[in-house]
Amino acid sequence: MTFTKPLTDLEIATKAKLKPITDIADSAKIPFEALEQYGKYKAKIDATKIIGKPTGKVVLVTATSPTPAGEGKSTVTVGLADALNQLKQKVMVALREPSLGPVMGIKGGATGGGYAQVVPMEDINLHFTGDLHAITTANNALAALIDNHIYQGNELKVDPRRIIWKRVLDINDRALRKVVLGLGGPVQGVPREDGFDITVASEIMAVFCLATSLENLKERLANIVIGYTYSKEPVFVRDLGVEGALTVLLKDAFKPNLVQTIEGTPALVHGGPFANIAHGCNSIIATQTARKLADIVVTEAGFGADLGAEKFMNIKARQGSFAPSAVVVVTTIRALKMHGGVEKSALSTENVVALKKGIPNLEKHLDTIRNFGIEPIVALNRFITDTEQEIDVILNWAKDNNIRIARTNVWEEGGKGGLELARQVLEVLEQPQQFTSLYEVSNTIEQKITTIVQKVYGGEGVQFTEQAKKQIAQIKKFGWDVLPICMAKTQYSLSDQPHLLGRPEGFTITVREIIPKLGAGFLVCLTGEIMTMPGLPKEPAALAMDINKNGETIGLF
Template sequence: MKSDVEISQNAELQPISEIAKKIGIENQDLEPYGHYKAKVSLKNVDDNQGKLVLVTSINPTAAGEGKTTLTVGLGDALTELGANPVLALREPSLGPVMGMKGGATGGGYSQVVPMEDINLHFTGDFHALTEAHNTLAALIDNHIHHGNELNIDPRQIEWKRVLDVNDRELRQTVVGLGGRTSGVPRQDGFDITVASELMAILCLSTDLIDLKERIANILIGYTYDREPIYVRDLKVQGALTLLLKDAIKPNLVQTIEHTPAFIHGGPFANIAHGCNSILATKAAMHYGDIALTEAGFGSDLGAEKFMDIVTPKLGKTPDCVVVVATIRALKLNGGMDKNELTTENLQALEEGAANLYRHVRSMCRFNVPVVVTINKFNTDTDAEVELLTKLIKDNLGLSTYISENFAKGGKGAIDLAKGVLSAVNESKDFTPVYEADDSIESKMDKIVTKIYGGAHVELSSKAKTQLKKIKKMGYDKLPVCMAKTQYSFTDDPKVLGAPTDFTIHVSDLLIRSGAGFIVALTGKVLTMPGLPTHPAALNMDIDENGKITGLF
């Protein structure tokens, strides 16, 4: 089978104007970026008519789950059945593209294209976010340098700098060295762009004015008297917003089989809320009969945040949740060595299936229809498929849909598409994990016990101090965004499967007053990742004709 980039390069793309016309987007609402991608006007996105399907998965593993691939294949399968689906997905970050995880455009014959453009610089949204974020950082330091009228304490500045690259060397830095003309020396650091509050704000904003108001409400630090300082105090929200005036518009592309796809925004789910923009999802619901969106990492992270942070602002709850798993990932959760996953092992599969059960049951707690699908690999044996199908039926009471869209495209997910079409018309009674008026402590406790399967939440002394500050400032009713390892239900990435009676350790609580949530940092989660021993960048190349190889 050809590589992902080869399949993408051989795909016959339709002009983006044709894709737009197919779903009723007029030329005056389309801003082309070349032949095959475009920005779409913000008009008409509030008229939401379509059904909404949320795709999530088990905890990610080195074995792979193929959540984006499955989402794309499901969209193409729905098109095959005569439905009118539109995808809403996140944009890839260059950190994982050049690092370990790779891109975020699907794989095999279920990809959004042009794959190379989307995985690299696309329409420049991430660059705009990086520039806006660092412009604010520069304005803060400039204000201090020129007299510090607001009395900002350099030791209490909350706003770091960002880059869209995994660069561990920049986690902790010192800035302002070089004498009086080079600013005021202070300790600083860098996060990755997708961890920026501006990324969360872009994805949660409903229009340009909402974006500006949220930027104005960003907490940037404190005075020497420990009073909060916001962007509005610097009076630069207008300048920062104009840097994002194009980035806020959703991007339209297509799948290999020409299903329309909005790709917009990309916060990581382990350090942010992990969902594409509200505007992209609204556009997908407006222009399609069925909108397919995907939450980052497993259901314990991205899907929970979609349900509890995004849906109140979206004004729409999912009509169906699809939970994706692979047999080899479940065998890894069952204790099997990662180098032996192509070997049949029914015992490891049965033990690892507990991870899937918990994810499915967690999603069922929201009282929406749940569909389970197995993303099949050619190394999966008939005995393994038969066993897992039986286990799911016996333990969850649900049917299982086998998807082979990686190798077969939309035709490989027809059964799943039929199951989804049935599920979206079932009754639902959406119930969030926590209520808006719950305390911060109660919200964290309910997430840990109801979604993760844990027993306790333990706050560090620093987190307890921050909690008092949050309450004093009146932010104690905001939603909670848990920053946690994606690899485990616990805060320890090495603990796989479905552990119980564990404690989640909260090291700090961060106020994200512009985005409108509190970030709870757990375990040793990092907001600036590092590169692996063998970064994906080492396998990439480009020839004299501009042909790219090694991108995935």
């Protein structure tokens, strides 16, 4: 279909003819007793009522280092699933839920784009079924219970100066990074310094996404470390005895959400940790439920392969006891030209020299996937400004280096534009892969971090601040050093310095702080200037949003 003026993603989504969610459930063979409807086009699934073993093959979609030019990873994920559906494959999509932080900020939503979207797009990008609000509430309930315990006599001898549990909010708000609580006299509580993270950085979000059952969710919540006593011993949620209450707050949210693509492919959208400050993957329970219902599950991990894909392999796949059978690396000519030194304003102009300079960024991400024992497929996501000469450069490079590559045009054509990619994915799925994690959890903390820096980022080594060294000693003392690593790093560069684009070499990564997340089952390593509470840009996306007299949202992408 051709329009004189291109429709926005929201306009395309609202014009789509959605099927009743009961029809989508029927097509996925979801039993009626497992379906909990949220209106006409959304539902939750009681995963305990889905019988069978998770045997579906997992296709992971990742990307090159993101740029302001956009790569379209979620769009390709949805388009690939639709293309597989067109090829008569039994397929489901498994995506993360969008956070209001980027929706109201600069990045936008997370439902795909053009004719490759999950719908109802507006609902999913805003409040959806309330999962993120439930996680926010559970997180802040725990914070309130901690402060109340101290106020009521502090039987556990929690040191207010050593509380590591923060409050959260699902919006970018830099003013809340550092706050002081309890001012106003004795009846207002015990004064102490505190701060807010964004909800997607909460350990409860990570626990939510890595738990394999409601019982496991409760167990993981109990294992969360909230701080330390005056004698520097850890204090757990189980010491407060509130893991049951937190589980109650999360029990409905814990059920995966069922929606559909514009073309009617079933999609599970559940959980939403960022990949630069958390582990960046949708929930294990949604992925495993999809694997029970479909032969192929197409999922994505946040940002580039150095972040989301690395954590998918080393954290999610390890804890979920499964492995990807194929990996797609999404890139665009526009993004590669930015990595080659071109400003965003000049990307519409043909620039083969810059394109060639930017290709090494793609090469490094492909090398990273190969380090996990899987041969990747490149999805070249087409933009209207791409020239034939630029396309030939990429295709010839791929041919010369024996790299699988497929041109995709799913934004404009939906599943039809992803058929070439889908056929290559099916070929790879027929081949055995030798998946392996990059490190053993029994390695030292220093060894695990160094392995990630050298094999995934391409750096020389790691420097630890004095604070990080003290934290490593404490973590070893308590026996927590056997956990996998979750690096918190800028998404824009393979290094910890956002301005170093392309494929930088000779750099070191500075780890400034290490935070144990025992409920999630990993150690978060903060690097560079990464913030767990982002700020809004000078012109946030919220400025373009409005509602008309008919109650219809406008300006939402």
